[in-house]
Amino acid sequence: MPELAAxxxxxxxxxIREITEAAWRTPGALVLSIGEPGFPLPRHVLDAGMACLDRDETNYTPNAGIPGLREAFAARFREQQGVDVGADRVYVVAGAQQGLHLAMSLLLSPGDEILIPNPGYPTFAMTARLLNAEPVGYPLYPGHGFQPRTEDIEAxxxxxxxxxxxxxxxxxxxxxxxxxxxRELMxxxxxxxxxxxxxxCYEAFTYDVPHISPARFDGGTRGEARVFTSLTLSKTYGLTGLRIGAxxxxxxxxxxxxxxxESIVSCVAAPPQYAALAALTGPQDYVQHASRHYRENRDAASAVLDAKGIPYxxxxxxxxxxxxxxxxxGGDVRGWVRRFLADAGVALAPGTAFGSIGEGWVRIALCGQKQDLLEGLSRLPARTGLE
Known part of the structure; x- marks a missing residue:
C-alpha cells in the first residue's frame, strides 16, 4: 500500500474522543469528558427542519447559505456585539469546525505558522497540520489565570x-x-x-462578565479588517448533530x-439551515434555561472540588x-484518566488533550445532569496534606 501524506x-x-469513546464502551460510565448539551431541542426548531423535508426542499443551497439564515446570524452579531456586519459577510458552515477549516484554508500556505492557545482546543493544531502549516502554542499559565500575555505571544x-x-x-x-x-491582542x-x-463557540454562556468579540476592535475596510469570527449553534442551541454554524x-x-x-463542502444541507433559522429567530427559552443550568452546575461542582481541596x-x-x-x-494525566475510568467509572478529558501546559489538569463538562456530575466528582481523590 502507498504511504499516506506526511x-x-x-x-x-x-x-477527548479517545477517553469518551472508551467511556461509551463502558457500561454505566459517567461521561464528563465531552461537551454535549443534554436538553431536548425546542419543538419549533425540530418542526422547521422537518418541514423543509416535507416540502422536499432538498436541493443545493447557495454556497454561503440561505439568505434568511445569513441575515439572522448577522442580526444577532450586530445586536450582541454592536459590530456593523451585513449578511454578505456571513457564511453558513457545517459546524464551527468546518468554519475553522475554511478560514485556515484561506489564510495558511504550507510552512506558515499559526499561533494557537496552549491549553487550547485540539483541532486548532490538527486542522493546521492538515494544511501543512505549523501550529505554535502560546502559553496560558496558571500563575496568570490562564490568560494570554501579549509579550509571550509577541516573542x-x-x-x-x-x-x-x-x-x-x-x-x-x-x-x-x-x-x-x-484590544491589546488586536x-x-x-x-x-x-x-x-x-x-x-460559547459566546452565549458567560457568568457575570460580558463576552467581548475581537471584531469590536477590527478595522472596517478590506485593508484594515483581519478578523474571521467562528460561531456555532451546537452549543448555544444544542444542535451538535445538525452541524450548523457561521x-x-x-x-x-x-x-x-x-x-x-465549493471545494470543501459546496453548501450546507437545507434542513439544518431552516432549523437554525428557527432557533435564531424564535423563542430563546432554550438558551436562557441552558445558561441557568450551566451556572448552577458550575457552582455545585465548585463546591465539591472545594470540599476535596482540589484547585480549579x-x-x-x-x-x-x-x-x-x-x-x-503522577505526571501522566492521560494515563490517569484511563485508570480513573476503569476504576471509578468516570470519564474526564485529560488536560494534555489541549496542550503541554495541561499536564496534571482535567476538563470537567458541566452540561449534563447535575446528579451525574456530582456523583462523578464525588469519586475524585481528595487532595490532602502538602500534595
Whole structure:
C-alpha cells in the first residue's frame, strides 16, 4: 500500500474522543469528558427542519447559505456585539469546525505558522497540520489565570507567522478575555499584520462578565479588517448533530470564500439551515434555561472540588471546569484518566488533550445532569496534606 501524506501521519490523536469513546464502551460510565448539551431541542426548531423535508426542499443551497439564515446570524452579531456586519459577510458552515477549516484554508500556505492557545482546543493544531502549516502554542499559565500575555505571544512571532487564534470563552478553560486584553491582542495583530481567527463557540454562556468579540476592535475596510469570527449553534442551541454554524469574514472576500466553500463542502444541507433559522429567530427559552443550568452546575461542582481541596479555575464562561488533579495523576494525566475510568467509572478529558501546559489538569463538562456530575466528582481523590 502507498504511504499516506506526511502531514496526515503527523496529526495527533484527539484525546477527548479517545477517553469518551472508551467511556461509551463502558457500561454505566459517567461521561464528563465531552461537551454535549443534554436538553431536548425546542419543538419549533425540530418542526422547521422537518418541514423543509416535507416540502422536499432538498436541493443545493447557495454556497454561503440561505439568505434568511445569513441575515439572522448577522442580526444577532450586530445586536450582541454592536459590530456593523451585513449578511454578505456571513457564511453558513457545517459546524464551527468546518468554519475553522475554511478560514485556515484561506489564510495558511504550507510552512506558515499559526499561533494557537496552549491549553487550547485540539483541532486548532490538527486542522493546521492538515494544511501543512505549523501550529505554535502560546502559553496560558496558571500563575496568570490562564490568560494570554501579549509579550509571550509577541516573542513567538516570526517571519512565517500568519494567523493568531483567539478563543473566548475558552474551551477547555472557561476563561473569558476582557475588553482591555482583547484590544491589546488586536493591536498586536495589527502591528505584525496577522490575521485573527476568533473562536466564539460559547459566546452565549458567560457568568457575570460580558463576552467581548475581537471584531469590536477590527478595522472596517478590506485593508484594515483581519478578523474571521467562528460561531456555532451546537452549543448555544444544542444542535451538535445538525452541524450548523457561521463564519463571519472580513469584507470583499466573496469570490475567494465561494471558491473555498465549493471545494470543501459546496453548501450546507437545507434542513439544518431552516432549523437554525428557527432557533435564531424564535423563542430563546432554550438558551436562557441552558445558561441557568450551566451556572448552577458550575457552582455545585465548585463546591465539591472545594470540599476535596482540589484547585480549579473559576469558570467565567462556557460549560467546563478546569481542575488540577496533579496530586493524583503522577505526571501522566492521560494515563490517569484511563485508570480513573476503569476504576471509578468516570470519564474526564485529560488536560494534555489541549496542550503541554495541561499536564496534571482535567476538563470537567458541566452540561449534563447535575446528579451525574456530582456523583462523578464525588469519586475524585481528595487532595490532602502538602500534595
Amino acid at each position: 502531514h496526515v501521519r503527523d496529526v495527533p490523536v484527539n484525546q 513567538l512571532i516570526t517571519d512565517r507567522t500568519r494567523v493568531l487564534v483567539l478563543n473566548s470563552p475558552s474551551n477547555p478553560l472557561g476563561a473569558v478575555l476582557g475588553r482591555d486584553l482583547t 493591536e498586536l495583530a495589527r502591528r505584525h499584520d496577522l490575521w485573527v481567527i476568533s473562536d466564539e 463564519l463571519v469574514c472580513p469584507p470583499e472576500l466573496k469570490q475567494q470564500m465561494d471558491n473555498v466553500m 479555575l473559576q469558570a467565567q464562561g462556557a460549560f467546563y471546569l478546569w481542575a488540577d488533579l496533579s496530586h493524583a495523576s
